[in-house]
Structure formats: C-alpha cells, structure tokens
Amino acid sequence: MYKKILLAVDLNDTTDTTRVAVHGAALARMCQAEVHVITVVPDMGFSLVGSAFKGDFAGTMMEEARVALHKWVDDVLGIEAHVHVDQGTVYDKIIRTAEAIGADAIVVGAHRPELRDYLVGPNAARVVRHANQSVLVVR
Secondary structure: OOOOOOOEEOOOHHHHHHHHHHHHHHHHHHOOOOEEEEEEEOOOHHHHHHHOOOOOOOHHHHHHHHHHHHHHHHHHHHOOEEEEEEEEOOOHHHHHHHHHHHHOOOEOOOOOHHHHEEEOOHHHHHHHHHHOOOEEEEO
16 A cells, blocks of 8 residues: 655654554554654744854754654654654655655644644644645544
8 A cells, every 4th residue: 555654753742743653653564664754853944043052053953853763763663764854844844755755655643723723734734735645644
C-alpha cells in the first residue's frame, strides 16, 4: 500500500507525538514501509529577532532538535527510521521533505480545533490541503 511514510512530529507536544508514533508505526508495519520522521524548528523570523540571540543560536537549536528526535525515535517510536530536522515554516517543510524523499503518505497529529484555528489554520490542515501524498491526521 505505502512504501515510504513520513511522520511529522512536534517534540514539544509529547501526547500528540506519542499518538503519531503509535499510528505511524502500525501503518508502517502493516505496509512494511520505510519510515522517515521530521521535526521542524520554527524560523527566527525577522533578522531583528535573530540578532537578539547570541552566537550560533539557530545551529544550536537544530542540533538539540536532532539529538531529541533521535532519542524520541529510540524511546517512543520503537522502529527503525530516517531522521530529518529542518527549520522554517512547519507545513511547508513537511510537504517539501515528503516530496524530496518520495513519500507515499504523511502522518501528522492534530489537536481539537480552537477558534483561532478556524481563522489562521493549523499546520495539519495546511498539510492536508497542499500535500500530493495521502495524509493521515491523528487526533
């Protein structure tokens, strides 16, 4: 059914990422699919914001995210996976990574919508709307 599955996780939301792990790993085992996992470090935004941080703060954040994602894969996911850490707009990086690796499916977590989500739109909704792949949204 699927040959490559991309799991998109937010390491700051442990409840959501655990649900994504459970469903993503089950789907991967069922399909005997290759698994990729991505977490996205948000952009610093304006250069004014980035200049407020000393040294290579962005590089340090990326490395910390990489270490944390490897630990999450080992501790929570429990299956072999390729790890991807990127920086930028969350939904855009998820979609671009899915395209780059040739993913057949994307698994994302989503919380119950709040009023602000109807106005702005959560990342999961944007992935669903814009991705070329099938998207499994885990609530």
